[in-house]
Amino acid sequence: MLDDPLSLTFAALADPTRRAILAQLRSGEHSVTELAGPFAMTLPAVTKHLKVLERAGLITRSREAQWRPCKLDAAPLRQVADWTAGYRQFWEGNLDRLDEYLTRLQARAEEPAEGPTESKGDTP
């Protein structure tokens, strides 16, 4: 049931270490040892995270080089962005309403306290 691609992607992203690994891979390919560097984690623990990312299609691991470098594949993140876009109107709606409210507040602050003053007669 949770094997649909989008659920796999969201589940893979629901972990700060896995998101940090993806962030590292933005600079290019890295070996498991390089990826493990910033974490107080054993290589098997990092490998486990990589398997989750690989299963979700977020990384690919080369089968050619002996060090099997990991590479970012952003295609599933595009699906996430597309899915999220369907809700954009709701958070932008909130911001619009906040914006309207602030504009109204400002307009009220700028209003003269006792109504418009009358014209004192035209210049000749």
Next chain:
Amino acid sequence: MLDDPLSLTFAALADPTRRAILAQLRSGEHSVTELAGPFAMTLPAVTKHLKVLERAGLITRSREAQWRPCKLDAAPLRQVADWTAGYRQFWEGNLDRLDEYLTRLQARAEEPAEGPTESKGDTP
């Protein structure tokens, strides 16, 4: 460790039923019974999903009305969109490269097979 807001949001989204509930809430507030409607699921099962969504801040439940309607809160989805935007260049990069490749292919297809034909003279 997995209690950071972004991990909570991603974990809540890693389920097709919960995403379907959010989709239903785009049309406005709904009761649990209404939300359960489309699913072959007991009310307690739906309530469990709602609790996960509520914990991630994706829905709020009114404490006033007796039927405690659920309401979408898209703010955490904005965080998801912002996080995903950091990877946009990678999927767009792929599309750009595909686009370049297709343009090159098309240019080659349109090239005359034996070099440009010479002008046959101007019209008088």
